[in-house]
Amino acid sequence: MKRWEQLLEDGKRTLEDLKDRLNLTEEEAAAFQLVEEHYPIVIPEGYLRLISPWDADDPIKRMCIPLATKPSDDVKYITDTVIDGGQHKYDQSVLIMTNFDCLTYARRCYRKDFVALSPDEVTTRIPKLAEYIGDHPEIDNISISGGDAFLNSNQRIGEYLKAFSFLPNIDYIRFTTSTPATLPERITEDDGELLGLLSRYAKAKAIVIVTQFDHPRELTDKAVVALRMLREAGCTIRNEAVLMKGVNDDPDTILELMNGLVAAGVDPYYLYQCRRPFYVQDNLQVPIADGIRIVESAKERMSGMSKSFRFILAHRWGKVEMLGFLEDGRAVFKYHEARKDEDQGRIFATELAEGQTWLD
Numbered sequence: 085m086k087r088w089e090q091l092l093e094d095g096k097r098t099l100e101d102l103k104d105r106l107n108l109t110e111e112e113a114a115a116f117q118l119v120e121e122h123y124p125i126v127i128p129e130g131y132l133r134l135i136s137p138w139d140a141d142d143p144i145k146r147m148c149i150p151l152a153t154k155p156s157d158d159v160k161y162i163t164d165t166v167i168d169g170g171q172h173k174y175d176q177s178v179l180i181m182t183n184f185d186c187l188t189y190a191r192r193c194y195r196k197d198f199v200a201l202s203p204d205e206v207t208t209r210i211p212k213l214a215e216y217i218g219d220h221p222e223i224d225n226i227s228i229s230g231g232d233a234f235l236n237s238n239q240r241i242g243e244y245l246k247a248f249s250f251l252p253n254i255d256y257i258r259f260t261t262s263t264p265a266t267l268p269e270r271i272t273e274d275d276g277e278l279l280g281l282l283s284r285y286a287k288a289k290a291i292v293i294v295t296q297f298d299h300p301r302e303l304t305d306k307a308v309v310a311l312r313m314l315r316e317a318g319c320t321i322r323n324e325a326v327l328m329k330g331v332n333d334d335p336d337t338i339l340e341l342m343n344g345l346v347a348a349g350v351d352p353y354y355l356y357q358c359r360r361p362f363y364v365q366d367n368l369q370v371p372i373a374d375g376i377r378i379v380e381s382a383k384e385r386m387s388g389m390s391k392s393f394r395f396i397l398a399h400r401w402g403k404v405e406m407l408g409f410l411e412d413g414r415a416v417f418k419y420h421e422a423r424k425d426e427d428q429g430r431i432f433a434t435e436l437a438e439g440q441t442w443l444d
Contacts, residue, residue, distance in 0.1 A: 175222045
């Protein structure tokens, strides 16, 4: 067993593991127990050390431990797929769900509610996905996600790379992972196997690693080393963050995060408006109007590279960029990506109700 696998095995997984360690209140413990009943949870020891247990408002703790969770009356499962394990939402891209494993429970992520496939189905679907993608020349990129793409074995990652790297219509392959932030040893303590795999296939296709750093405290020395090693393996690195209440919903934190990413060789990519996961109700959402003001205030002090990210709402009809306000107070939006041809690039303005966190 490699060291990163041992660290993952030793991660904290239960309320009993965490209650005293994080000084959880009875309310927090009850909320965590409900989540524990419905989703697998693992918090690696190294990531756990980033949390100050005596700070009730610790931002890393807020990402890991639910505060006000209750069952939802409208349990849903995302089935927007054309082939098992693949979501073809936009013409040029296919999203591939390789597993349903997340570190730290990733409460901001809605993909935990995708219908899971068995391990045998995961193995047999790869050739079918490759055939589907090869038969659709409009597809020019693939996003290998999860869960967390790097929580797959190296053998499984190699199977995906082998299947997709030589398709002539594919220009680049993305891997979405939080491990540089939550378990950097997945890269640094893997005996070079993953890095060697990425380096070999990067000679055939451009490989983009999409990381998930949400708070500047996650940019630890170990994380920065892992990012450097990925770059040296020939990968481009971009970051997707989520705007979350009590975590990063102030201009200074966003400024520090984006500047820190650029300094670590990572291109800021998207800052997402947080959406509520389907099974649980846990208020991490920031009102849209507040989010626009936070982002603009932070960007005023950023250089061009740091402010290259887009503030995005991932709506069922596409990715909608939040641009700012008109003089009459209406918020301005633009379709960055759209499912309907008539919406491509469309700009629209609307009044936002006080506290509104989503577009209908």
